[in-house]
Amino acid sequence: MALSKFALCLWLCTSMFLVCTQIFSLELDPQTRALQEADRVISLPSQPPMQVLFQQYSGYVTVDKSNEKALFYWFFEATSKPAQKPLILWLNGGPGCSSVGSGAAQEIGPFLVKEGPTLKFNKYAWNKAANLLFLDSPAGVGFSYSNKSLNVQGDNITALDSYAFLQNWFKRFPQYKSHEFYIAGESYAGHYVPQLADVIFDENKKSAKENYINLKGFIIGNPFLDYETDRRGMYDYAWGHGLISDALYQSIKAKCDFSSQILTQECWDQIFKYNSLYEMIDMFSLYTPTCALNAPSSSGKKLAARSNTVRVSGLFHMIPSAGHDPCTANYATKYFNRPDVQQALHANVTNISRPYILCNSEVGNAWKNSTFSLLPTITKLINGGLRVWLFSGDTDGRLPVTSTRYTLNKLGLNIIEDWTPWYSHREVGGWTVTYEGLTFITVRGAGHQVPMFAPQQSLQIITHFLANKKLPSLAF
Template sequence: MFTILSQKALLWSLILLVCHFAISCKANQQSEYLYKLIQSKKSQEKDFSSHEEAYYLSDFSDEYVSHEHDVEQQLRLKEADKVKALPGQPKGVDFDQYAGYISVDAKENRKLFYYFVESPLNSSTKPLVLWLNGGPGCSSFGYGAMQELGPFRVNSDAKTLSLNKHAWNKVANVLFLESPAGVGFSYSNNTSDYKVGDKTTARYSYIFLRNWFKRFPQYKTRDFFIAGESYAGHYIPQLAHVILSKNKGKKSLEIINLKGIAVGNGWIDDNLCSKGMYDYFWTTALNSDETHNGIQKHCHFKSYDESDECDEYQNISYNEVGNIDIYNIYAPVCNTSTTETSPSENIFDPCSDDYTTSYLNQPKVQEALHVKATKWSPCSNVLNWTDSPTSILPTINGLRSSGISIWLFSGDTDGRVPITSTRYSINSLNLPIHTAWRPWYNYKEVGGYLIGYKGLTLLTVRGAGHMVPSYQPQRALTMISSFLQGKLPPKSDS
């Protein structure tokens, strides 16, 4: 029996190597880079042992925070970053947008790219939201801004843009950050800076924020929220921890006014998220009973030191899933032979990665964004990821006592980081329930379900994949609007 299993496992492992590492299967690269990180941990090629919280969130000095207080100079820098118009953008754009670099080291060798869109109505009173995508090493601009919650979507001609009817800048001012250096347009003049991990990403994202607020001082005291998805399940809690730690003892004008975090389909615990993924495969009829039973019997999900039998059954599990979009199990896969179309409000084009990459590599687009000429790609091929804690749950649990709002939301058709993974992770904390499980509504339809715990809320978004705002833009906007207002989404269809 296991001779046959081993042959199948070897064959499928070779297929996975081609698909996942050459990225030739038209997959969402953000989640494929997560897969690569998990595989590298599993193979123990690097020391990815679970470090205590102090290791990756240890205190550091503010030596790289800009102390430039020349208001006129900062105003000039801000005006230089203003985007007059993106090539191919439609008529009717009624909001200001900015793009450029913020230096995060003393010698200005390491620069992080940002894209910022203000709200078209009452921007001076609306909160500020920082959006982070995962990977690790994938672009918050190429995914978050151009394919998910940003004001534009790239059309299939890869030259023109359409307005996103459900963009999040309708309810907030939204800042997209490509982090760390080496991702997207962000760069360093020292290649040694591309040896990074969770620890350095949190540090330099914090320094970025402190320096960005000097360029946009009107947002210093604004209510501030962090949202994101996938491996941002690490980025966001870690950055929140750094912000709250660094706020202590600072003057009021130096404090970052963090009010809450929202993590979508977040990878937050290696073992529990892996177990949840395989269980999801079975419960959604992607795996056979025999394979599920084999995984249940041979896989313990307590460390990466699993048996050969476990590895073989897991490989067979992938084989049984077949050629589907694992990040939205009911969505079509990219077919480049289809005719050119404009993005539909409710149907996300699975080839959007291709359109976005082509668009952002146009010289006129890069000129409009004030970046140096770059071969832009959705995810970085130059980073060497060095530290990644096995679980981020201790950090999340610690944040619960800080008073900030913590939401974990999950598109329920994502197979890579499914709702089962998030539920297993939360359940391991044994938190008391404050709000019983119930549906929430969006325009007289069930938008998803929620349950409130002490200091933490879990929400599902019905019919959404890994990139929730891409697949269910209207429901995502209702959800984030409620989050920013400090209330739960509607509980009735009235």
């Protein structure tokens, strides 16, 4: 029977895709090809019944043999011409939150979880613009593990382990080694991203050619960059949006010195009053409803009372993360606990004792160091020629646009173009400020996880970032 026009077209597209994929991997040695094939994901449970014209891979990469430490990744080739597209590494924050369960499955990956749980195609997936790599980092997060203690986790070891992961991942996927490489993330990845970029930047100066990573820049959404300005901006934003009383706001301002790494008990007493907001509304997206279902197991729900003085870093990772839908986090938690999903992804091969959770509070509670300010690192990397963009959803109350604006003022860069609207088709998408060496973008109406609330705008942002082009200043 003659093929229909549609079937013929589908056959030709599939054939061309397979030919291009084969050409892309022709030079791989048999051992490397076998390692890649072992990680290839054939299909996912509840995957939409449509032709998938890109390859995906997932599995483990050992980063520390002595501590039996391995990090889990999920990689998607670009939807077209992967051999010609850059590579983006995406990192979620916490510390302790999964990039697989959050960034990949709820924000920018090609498959998004929905009620069921099941999967749907993401028409605004970032692998339309680049090859896309997600990493559960550090060990203890998502499906990543260490068979030894996790009580040495912190900013420094996370950056070093992520660098070791990249070196070993590129050995498994050498066809991507020369591609332009970018790092992206959100929230506490405001630490992870520039710290990893800094390690790569320094190591590239002394590495042999085979260890060189073609790092070009990084982009972070609603970033946690500077304890002083991030905290000060959070309370200013809350007061400005009518969330706290004048009396509580003035008390916080009077009793808290956020330039100090140690907060007094008087300050914490006021902060605990502010924290009651997290029990009432979604502070990560002020104007969306909360999920009627029970919240999934993630990071801690309440801040325990503390006496004497408390390190500033103690607060961040104990505040629960939130998503849109508003129940998407529940769907993701249930989906990645399915044995058939774990088998398809080559995950949980060591039978981790705990269930899969989006955010592991044990990792956050054991955090040993959290850099007070990333501004010196960012200044160094800007001066080193890296492209740096920050974007901020303007309805996030946890790491609000106010905080990031204070942080950028503290950074002290010269402004080239100030507070210009940018457009997503006919609508204003937000505003931009172009600094010498850095671009800042606000995303109108988006919460903490910008791609979840503004998927079309987020794809527009990453496409322009990769092309190093300004966002459109006129409607189109």
